[in-house]
Amino acid sequence: MAVLFPIADGGKQASAFETMTESWFAMIEFDNVTKIYDNGTVGLRNINLTIREGELVVIVGLSGAGKSTFLRSINRLTDISSGDIRVNGQSVTRASGSQLRRIRRDIGMIFQIFNLVKRSTVIRNVLSGRVGYHSTLRTLLGWFPKQDVELSLDALQRVNIREKAYVRSDQLSSGQQQRVSIARALAQEARVILADEPVASLDPLTTRQVMEDLKRINRDMNITTVINLHFIDLAREYATRIIGLRAGEVVFDGTPEEATDEAFAEIYGRPVQQDELLGGA
Amino acid sequence: MKPNTKPAPGKTSGSAFRSRIRFALIALIVIVVYYWSIQGVRFEGIQGTAGTVSKSILQGFLHPDWSFVYIPEGEDLLRGLLDTLVISILGTVIAAVVCIPFAFCASTNMSRGLAVSGSGKILLSVIRVFPEIIVAILFIKAVGPGSFAGVLALGIHSVGMLGKLYSETIENIDRGPQEALIASGANRLQVLRYAVLPQVIPQFLSYSLYRFEINIRSATTLGLVGAGGIGTPLIFALQVRNWNRVGIILLGIIALVVVTDLVSGWIRKRIT
Amino acid sequence: MKTTVSPASPNPAAPGMEAPRKYKQIAGWIVLVAMIVACSIRTEATPYQLIVGLPQMGSLLQDMFPPDWSYLPTIWGPMMETLQIAILGTTLGALLAVPVALLCASNLGISRWVSLPTRMVLNLVRTIPDLLFAAIFVAVFGIGPFAGMLALVFFSFGIIAKLTFEAIEAIDPGPLEAMSAVGANRLQIIMYGVVPQALPYFMSYLLYTFEVNVRAAAVLGLVGAGGIGLLLDRSLGLFRYDRAAIIILLTLAIVLVIDYGSTMIRRKLL
Numbered sequence: 001m002a003v004l005f006p007i008a009d010g011g012k013q014a015s016a017f018e019t020m021t022e023s024w025f026a027m028i029e030f031d032n033v034t035k036i037y038d039n040g041t042v043g044l045r046n047i048n049l050t051i052r053e054g055e056l057v058v059i060v061g062l063s064g065a066g067k068s069t070f071l072r073s074i075n076r077l078t079d080i081s082s083g084d085i086r087v088n089g090q091s092v093t094r095a096s097g098s099q100l101r102r103i104r105r106d107i108g109m110i111f112q113i114f115n116l117v118k119r120s121t122v123i124r125n126v127l128s129g130r131v132g133y134h135s136t137l138r139t140l141l142g143w144f145p146k147q148d149v150e151l152s153l154d155a156l157q158r159v160n161i162r163e164k165a166y167v168r169s170d171q172l173s174s175g176q177q178q179r180v181s182i183a184r185a186l187a188q189e190a191r192v193i194l195a196d197e198p199v200a201s202l203d204p205l206t207t208r209q210v211m212e213d214l215k216r217i218n219r220d221m222n223i224t225t226v227i228n229l230h231f232i233d234l235a236r237e238y239a240t241r242i243i244g245l246r247a248g249e250v251v252f253d254g255t256p257e258e259a260t261d262e263a264f265a266e267i268y269g270r271p272v273q274q275d276e277l278l279g280g281a
Numbered sequence: 282m283k284p285n286t287k288p289a290p291g292k293t294s295g296s297a298f299r300s301r302i303r304f305a306l307i308a309l310i311v312i313v314v315y316y317w318s319i320q321g322v323r324f325e326g327i328q329g330t331a332g333t334v335s336k337s338i339l340q341g342f343l344h345p346d347w348s349f350v351y352i353p354e355g356e357d358l359l360r361g362l363l364d365t366l367v368i369s370i371l372g373t374v375i376a377a378v379v380c381i382p383f384a385f386c387a388s389t390n391m392s393r394g395l396a397v398s399g400s401g402k403i404l405l406s407v408i409r410v411f412p413e414i415i416v417a418i419l420f421i422k423a424v425g426p427g428s429f430a431g432v433l434a435l436g437i438h439s440v441g442m443l444g445k446l447y448s449e450t451i452e453n454i455d456r457g458p459q460e461a462l463i464a465s466g467a468n469r470l471q472v473l474r475y476a477v478l479p480q481v482i483p484q485f486l487s488y489s490l491y492r493f494e495i496n497i498r499s500a501t502t503l504g505l506v507g508a509g510g511i512g513t514p515l516i517f518a519l520q521v522r523n524w525n526r527v528g529i530i531l532l533g534i535i536a537l538v539v540v541t542d543l544v545s546g547w548i549r550k551r552i553t
Numbered sequence: 554m555k556t557t558v559s560p561a562s563p564n565p566a567a568p569g570m571e572a573p574r575k576y577k578q579i580a581g582w583i584v585l586v587a588m589i590v591a592c593s594i595r596t597e598a599t600p601y602q603l604i605v606g607l608p609q610m611g612s613l614l615q616d617m618f619p620p621d622w623s624y625l626p627t628i629w630g631p632m633m634e635t636l637q638i639a640i641l642g643t644t645l646g647a648l649l650a651v652p653v654a655l656l657c658a659s660n661l662g663i664s665r666w667v668s669l670p671t672r673m674v675l676n677l678v679r680t681i682p683d684l685l686f687a688a689i690f691v692a693v694f695g696i697g698p699f700a701g702m703l704a705l706v707f708f709s710f711g712i713i714a715k716l717t718f719e720a721i722e723a724i725d726p727g728p729l730e731a732m733s734a735v736g737a738n739r740l741q742i743i744m745y746g747v748v749p750q751a752l753p754y755f756m757s758y759l760l761y762t763f764e765v766n767v768r769a770a771a772v773l774g775l776v777g778a779g780g781i782g783l784l785l786d787r788s789l790g791l792f793r794y795d796r797a798a799i800i801i802l803l804t805l806a807i808v809l810v811i812d813y814g815s816t817m818i819r820r821k822l823l
Contacts, residue, residue, distance in 0.1 A: 075464055077460065077463065077464060098468075100466075101466040101467070101468060102466060103466070104463070104464060104465060104466035105465065105466030106466075107464070107465075107466075108464075108465065109461065109464040109465070111457065111460070111461065113457055114457070115457035115458050115460060115461035116458065116461075117458045117475070117476060117479045117480060118455075118480075119479055119480065119483065120479045122569070123572075124479075128462060128465070128467075128475040128476075129465045131462070131465070131466070131467045131471045131475060132465060132466030132467060132471075136468060136470050136471060139467075139471050139474065139475075140470060140471070140474050142474075162570075163569050163570050164569040165569050165570065166569045166570065166571060166572055166573060167569035181461070184461075184465070185465075188465055188466075314640060315640070315641075315644070317637070318636075318637040318640040318641045319637075319641065321633065321634055321637035321698070322634070322637050322638060322641055322698045322699055322702050322779075323698075323699070324699055330695075331693050331694060331695075334692050334693050335693050338689060338692065338693065363595075364595070364596070367591075367592045367595045367596055368596060370588065370589075370592050371589065371592040371593060371596060374589055374592075406809075406812075410805050410808050410809055410812070411801075411805065412768040412769070412771060412772055412804070412808075414772040414775070415771075415772065415785075415801055415804070418789065419610075419613065420610075422609070422610075422613045423606045423607075423609045423610035423613055424602060424603070424605075424606035424609070424610075425606075427596075427597070428595070428596035428597065429596055429597055429602055429603075431596075432596050433603070498680065498682055499682075501682045501685075502682040502683070502684045502685075505684050505775070505776070506775065509596065515685070516688075516776075519688045519689075519692075519776070522692065527689075531681065531685070534680060534681070534682070534685075535677060535680045535681070538680035539676070539680060542676075
């Protein structure tokens with residue numbers, strides 16, 4: 001299924017012409033994916049979809065609907081029970097050891113609780129995204145080449161916290177820490193960014209900043225972005241495509257325009273509630 | 282300590298009665314144990330010599346033998362204290378490094394399966410159970426009397442103690458950074474280096490310094506059985522009842538311990 | 554921490570922009586390594602020595618096994634004496650520690666003129682090794698378990714008092730405020746505000762010190778202060794390593810049992 005006109009080249013503004021001939025390159029493919037947990041709960045049920053390169057997909061659904069399972073199965077932090085998942089043409093499900101690590105190297109992940117090493121400096125945290133590119137010995141000694149350091153500083157510049165590079169991570173605000181995680185994903189030179197509830201721990205103003213950062217990166221660097229959110233208005237505002245999950249199944253797959261309140265009521269199985277809207281900021 | 286639950290109305294006598302019985306039982310056991318202990322450690326009565334001995338001890342301590350502090354050619358207080366210090370430093374440093382693999386083995390979140398971590402913990406317990414002096418005596422028989430035996434004794438005992446503290450630290454770390462590193466394609470060793478170590482090393486250092494403070498005190502006693510340090514001149518002075526010398530040695534020990542405590546405390550404050 | 558470059562920074566004043574100077578770190582490492590090497594030389598502690606000594610350790614272990622089981626009845630009595638020394642020493646030391654810990658704590662409204670000197674004396678007592686206490690008491694009170702018990706009293710007192718007063722300083726001041734609000738005097742505040750909070754910790758420290766003391770009591774005999782240490786010394790002196798082995802084994806067994814029981818009780822306390 002993979003059609004090969006990759007447009008991707010980092011850093012260029014997408015011109016009108018390019019958006020018109022948007023690449024059909026299938027970045028993430030779910031083939032009949034099912035996940036059943038040990039206690040019998042069905043996490044994912046027969047998921048079949050393709051995410052194209054450059055899309056900014058937002059996954060919505062109630063807690064327990066399978067959003068995290070879906071996201072984490074893409075880089076196999078969670079194993080699936082049956083089916084196949086392919087990233088950039090390579091099967092994640094069948095990859096082993098160093099193959100899997102190489103695939104993961106090209107996927108950046110952003111977590112709700114940032115997952116930074118609190119006592120380490122910002123630059124150290126960002127550099128740790130590069131470990132997949134070097135031999136174990138080199139990384140154990142901490143000898144990152146100059147280009148890696150430049151790359152990391154550039155990544156920090158992209159999210160506007162270059163000036164905090166040598167500060168200890170736990171001295172930053174939540175919003176800044178989340179931007180460091182984004183920088184880490186950028187330093188990986190990832191082609192896909194997965195974000196699991198990246199803004200759930202942030203205040204409304206910082207939430208918008210982070211979402212703006214993610215959107216800008218998606219647009220400027222053509223990085224395929226998949227985000228789990230539970231704020232409906234954010235989903236509508238930032239996504240190029242919204243996928244709704246309910247009880248492990250895809251019950252909605254369309255553009256933000258198509259995601260009306262009624263559609264959401266379908267996804268949630270009940271009318272939209274006030275706390276699912278971020279509100280103006 | 283024991284939660285004081287009000288029994289339900291229909292059951293007033295049941296659980297209150299049982300807890301009273303339990304309390305009485307414990308009290309009885311405690312009384313029996315103490316009675317047995319007291320009659321075992323009979324008070325022989327103050328010996329006739331006690332008065333004179335105490336007086337000479339006091340005299341000795343009030344007039345410490347200052348000449349012992351520095352003797353150009355031989356064994357003196359300063360050399361003895363230096364040896365004690367050196368034994369503790371070396372023993373602690375070696376233990377702090379050697380116990381790391383043991384600690385990782387004994388941690389439930391770092392080893393594959395309960396069998397591995399369980400046996401790791403048991404191994405550390407076995408090492409811990411040996412009193413340092415006994416280990417020192419054994420090593421003296423093996424490598425001869427002197428500082429080396431002391432270093433080995435302190436080192437091995439500290440491996441047991443530090444290993445337990447280290448493994449508790451490891452079991453309490455935040456799992457998040459590990460997940461982030463796995464997600465970015467790091468292998469096991471890299472995850473250890475970048476997600477686990479930065480979290481545990483400051484605590485390891487703090488525990489090691491704390492252990493060092495304890496080891497300085499132990500090192501003074503190790504000399505009493507011949508494992509080097511200030512303990513050896515101390516036991517000689519004690520045997521010949523040279524209280525003046527015991528006094529100056531005691532002063533020296535106090536000085537050494539106080540200084541090392543201060544330095545160690547200062548360093549510990551700087552790393553946390 | 555070895556980032557290899559610090560790029561030209563547009564704003565050098567901001568603290569996070571530049572990599573910190575590495576000189577302090579390198580200097581620190583050099584001092585550490587130098588210290589270790591110096592210590593090794595001084596103690597003649599080289600791996601070579603260890604390897605050379607291993608066969609001797611081997612022959613020692615051979616002499617120790619099989620342990621002399623027939624010696625067991627002889628050592629049982631002294632072993633019990635060791636336990637008794639530990640029990641009494643810990644208890645008396647703990648009792649003495651209570652008032653001193655209360656005096657040392659800074660959050661009970663006790664004048665600093667009292668608490669600071671008390672802490673200093675406490676630190677002083679804690680620097681003296683238990684064997685030294687034992688030797689001195691043997692000289693005064695003669696050979697036997699009494700001297701050993703006294704030594705442990707002072708030793709335990711030092712440990713328990715320090716740990717307890719640190720625990721007291723860490724308690725929640727709320728109940729104390731509540732007690733003074735109802736008009737309680739100092740002692741009553743302590744009874745009803747401090748004690749209930751600090752008691753579990755105190756008991757835990759008591760048990761921990763007891764564990765330490767059982768080990769200590771076992772060796773006090775080396776200076777004549779009663780317990781199993783005397784027999785150990787004698788066996789070693791006579792080169793009867795098989796007897797030494799059974800003594801060590803028994804000690805280990807008792808220590809293990811006590812450690813286990815004490816840990817269980819402590820877990821239920823806290």
